[in-house]
Amino acid sequence: MPDPISWAAVWPYYSAVLVASYLCGSIPFGLLLTQYAGLGDVRNIGSGNIGATNVLRTGRKDLAAATLLLDALKGVVPVLIAWHLGGPDFVVTAAFGAFLGHLFPVWLGFRGGKGVATYIGVLLATSWPAGLAFAGIWLTTAIVTRYSSLAALLASLATPIILAIRSEFQYAEIFGVLTAFLWFKHSANIGRLLKGTESRIGKK
Numbered sequence: 001m002p003d004p005i006s007w008a009a010v011w012p013y014y015s016a017v018l019v020a021s022y023l024c025g026s027i028p029f030g031l032l033l034t035q036y037a038g039l040g041d042v043r044n045i046g047s048g049n050i051g052a053t054n055v056l057r058t059g060r061k062d063l064a065a066a067t068l069l070l071d072a073l074k075g076v077v078p079v080l081i082a083w084h085l086g087g088p089d090f091v092v093t094a095a096f097g098a099f100l101g102h103l104f105p106v107w108l109g110f111r112g113g114k115g116v117a118t119y120i121g122v123l124l125a126t127s128w129p130a131g132l133a134f135a136g137i138w139l140t141t142a143i144v145t146r147y148s149s150l151a152a153l154l155a156s157l158a159t160p161i162i163l164a165i166r167s168e169f170q171y172a173e174i175f176g177v178l179t180a181f182l183w184f185k186h187s188a189n190i191g192r193l194l195k196g197t198e199s200r201i202g203k204k
Contacts, residue, residue: 013086014093021078021094025101025118028108029070030055033063051113053148068117074098075121083125092174095122099178103185114185116152119178123159126171130162146200149189156182 030050034042039058042050046057051071056064075098082094102118104110124131134155141151156179163172183190192198 014090017078017082017085017090017093018097021082021097022101023106024074024078025098026105026107026112027070027074027101028105028112029074030063030067030113031108033066033070034058034060037063039063049113050108052117071102071113071117072121072124074102075118075123076125079122079125088170091126092170095126095174096177098122099181103181114152115178115182116156119152119156119182122178123175126175127163127166127168130159130166130168130171133162134159142201147193147198148201149186149198150193153183153186153190 028050030042030052034040034055037060039060042055042058046054048054052064052068055067058064075095078094078098079091082090099115099118099122101112103112103115105112120131120134123134137155137158138151141154142148145151156175160172160176160179163169163175189198
């Protein structure tokens with residue numbers, strides 16, 4: 001981070017990166033795609049979430065895949081732009097802003113998604129080896145347990161550790177924060193996992 005003397009000069013740039021990244025992350029692609037397809041408000045079905053998993057409950061696999069990709073890209077794009085603008089410090093700011101935008105979008109009364117797709121998008125753009133590790137842990141856990149939520153929880157929990165092992169300590173710190181937010185958004189899932197009532201992948 002900048003020293004105290006230079007902070008007064010650069011804080012507007014950090015603020016601009018944060019706000020722009022937040023606005024990018026807050027685009028509710030799942031809601032927009034389902035409404036454009038004439039399926040109504042995706043928040044009125046299933047879990048009421050705007051993410052790909054709930055979009056899949058409309059029966060449109062293509063829209064769910066598009067939501068997954070776009071939600072990931074709204075994490076990728078701000079981080080890559082931030083890297084070219086100002087390096088790691090801007091990356092950390094953009095990662096936080098984009099992820100926060102998805103979780104708490106201003107357009108939807110700050111009620112957004114659970115953040116898994118945007119988390120992996122931000123992570124791949126920040127440290128692609130750690131992103132691949134996340135994907136590997138998620139896939140392995142999902143295959144073994146058939147719990148999508150558990151897979152995301154364990155993969156996100158491992159992410160700051162993986163980044164620290166790679167000596168990417170600045171990124172490990174911010175992903176520790178993002179992981180805490182992701183777990184908070186999955187609190188209901190955690191409760192169902194503990195009770196044994198969480199839905200499994202492929203269950204009708």
